[in-house]
Amino acid sequence: MNIKNYLLFLSVLLFNCLLVKKSEAQQAKLPTQWTKVAMESTVPFQEYPRPQLERKEWLCLNGKWDYMGGKQVTSALNPIKPISFKDKTEKILVPYCPESVLSGIERNQETNMWYRRTFEIPLAWKGKQIIINFDAVDHDATLFVNGEKAGSHAGGYSSFQINITRFLQAGTNTIIVAAYDPNEGKTPSGKNGPRGDYTFTSGIWQSVWLEPVNEHYIRNIRLLPDIANNQLEVFVEARPAQIKATAFDGKKVVSEISGSTGMKLYIPIKDPKLWSPDNPFLYDLTITLTDNKGNITDEVRSYFGMRDIKLGSVNGIIRPLLNNRFVMQVGLLDQGYWPDGILTAPTEEALLYDMEFTKKAGFNLIRKHMKTEPKRFYYWADKLGLLVWQDMPAIWYQHEDTAKTRSVFRKELNAMIDDLYNSPSIITWVPFNENWGAFDVKEITDWVKKIDPSRLVNGNSGFNNNPDFQKAAGDPGNGDFVDTHIYVGPNGASKPDGKRAASLGEFGGVGLFVQGHMWPVENNAYAYEPTKDRLTDRYVFLMDQVEQLMKYQGLSIAIYTQTTDVEHEVNGILTYDRAVEKMDIERVKAVNKAVIKAGNELNQQMPPDRK
Template identity: 75%
Template structure:
């Protein structure tokens, strides 16, 4: 009888365990890319850093050992790694453990321990090996072969370590301890205690290795200067000072300069082809580093776009000027969430899809709301031609432990600007949204303007709105925009003042229920229409109003909410699974094109 009970217990345990494994892999709302992401041996295997490319690298995405949860050893800055000893689950990196694509799908793990082994290729012998993490939320501690290689704090910026001294021949062990309390005391955007959507944490962008020589290029900084027909370049190298920079238009060399690392220099670009959404031309750039003997020690491939963005007078009205001309910025609020990957697009094709859709619908702008994306997202925006407003993910409890929380916000803001400084598509930084976590808005806005003179700054987008749990900071009075959010709008939008352009940073938000394509929660929107045709009519009417504001009230920007449905919100152009277009796209493109075309005529009326 005892043996029978044991057999039944083991059978029941095996059945429940298998059921859990199966259901953990069943997406609540799959996308067309879910299966391929689950089946890929190395998901998201594309080269992760398009503006600083080298020929050799190794992607570490794929199945890792994983242990997580509140009851395990703390993953906050541990001195030693834990031992896995075959008891670990498997997690699919780089999908966060809260996502179905990870294979784990559990919320609020807080402590997350990852492990995998890797071997260094024979061709990398006598090279320095750099270990890269494109994003880990929030505190990460790295161990290589049991030794602590370094730690990093911040969920939205890339970081790396030179791990050469920890490596050995044959197989090497890599352990990552990630800790994320999700307590709102660090930048977290919608991924926080007062955020609207599923929390996410841990590794959520690509992990990779690359070999370099002892003297190598650590990073570059590119600043287009249209007024003087040149590109300003700064190269930061470990050592070695001589370098050459070559700009190319296709296979044709158009400029070449010999200079030095550690100091600004200029590459002349005569008769530059301007980057814009209509003509997103990119020049190729090759930078070579030399040692004292004149031998090449490193070579990186990059690209740049020649464009400028500023505020200037058109017919006496302050407007945003792209390459000296007013172009209405007509965009979508893009939150970048996925039902299968949460913060991480399931595949490269999926990452590119939202950008292609936005272009196809006739928009020229994306407002990337409350999160960052992998650098390949900005590469596609650069290459395909979409302007980008980049939000800083909000902090929620900025008034608690202010020395720590506010300094963390400033530190990560700078890191995000540094990460994406070279991308021509990013034209505006948005440090705060609707007073969420707002503090020192005026000084932070001024700081960004000084730190990155190549872009506009919208200090507090939607300053007219305010979360109920804190006092409104309001309009900082500086920066480049007077920006209000009006739902459904658009009337009531800002008008320009004597220094700033007017922006409607969010409007619209009209929903449509789409049975079979909604997240399994109570769904809502700011307003509703019953059919696809009616929703299209409503959008066309709203854009007719936007055009009136642009022509006669000085409006320069209008951002419609939003690209896709997101969890409970059903006000997207697309359903959350990207399977259904909820408006008649041909009509949407016609009205969008008409409004943007009308903005071109304003330039000729001076």
């Protein structure tokens, strides 16, 4: 073979290898019923991403972007200029992370990620300010518009917005996003970190979109229900201007109030319909911003739920009270992982599926474990009537470079609370889990309570457990819960201590192998049952024990592990691909409802003046 033919042979061989590799990357290890739809989607997640601050006009930027990534690519950490996309450019499907099969990349720990796409501003937006919104980019993001640096953000679990108006030009515009994520455990990363259990998630992993606004616009709103005074507290963040807030029950105007930005306003809600898992009623809300001539410069649509959460005494036992009544919280540990999208659900339908299943199975609580979700997750929790405990994703090396790592944790914890503050379904913040990355737990528990006194705080859920590589922080002694994790449990759960309610933050974890529906690794659980019937029997027995602990030991919360199998874990009620219900759901629902009903009956035993 001559040299020319030999080189031709090598080039053909290399091309075929690349095709095979690309083809293999597109084959999901464990597909879900939504995998194909997601892969073929031109624009994934076309629903407006932010339901509590919604505008009529917007442009979704999800879809195929040009992509370059890897440890050898130019550093994406706070670059001063964008890279060239001339060579070795791939396509990535945003908002799926490059580690996922849905993204079209499926490579682990890229570290440096560069994204590029073009767009044109609609003619109707002429003269408007243009805001680009990112729901989440892990971890450090830098935005370039038409070659110029437009802004940056640090934090993998909170949204951010950048005004890009001055960088735009007529016709086609190009944006480049540099995302840097070393996954070294010194920023919040939860199960997605170097000491976590599962596949990493990096880069853009939630929606990206544009929206036009006037020079004076509503940057943010803060909503706080006050059922004691039959009113909603509203705070609008914007330049000094007049605002009008109108609350609706369906199409009927309930109340409206006018005032100024930058100050708290109070909308009267006469005889409010209270939000609860049994009756998740939501009021609609419209907020308009006007200039000194009375012209409307911005209008957003929102919603709110009238509910209250606090601790109180029920027959001498400290318990959490929802709208002044004890509701036994029967929940699922929900890690929100997907075999095709990793931290990103493949579709809106898939995101909703887990939540509707949770409700169908008789649970009234989700503990969102070690991650946040897109805001539409919380919208559906609000809509369906699912209480939410929201964890803060852990850091892993809190004792290294403490001035930096601990400050980053505090900053991103504060950002998470601000980001999700308006959702009525969220009733508890969980700063730390099982001592992972824990530091200054007592101080941070009090700090979170100060940031948001309207909710409960569980400072160190499962303080009785601890990784072997660090010293346990233990029970902070403050906050609203005494919280232990007992596997399999539930016996041994904590008891109320006179000032805090008793919570079983995790228990259960009983596994069942389902052939053909497991992640292709060695799978495990805390205990096992051989059949669906036996697993259901075991669950019913555990919940019967939970009821006894609630009635006679003061337990107020029980959170079963877990909603779905996750990679190497087979202790879900659903398989990881959501294809198989591993228990008899009617029996699960019946025992859950029985435990909640028994909790409701405790309210009836209270003296008349306490009800």
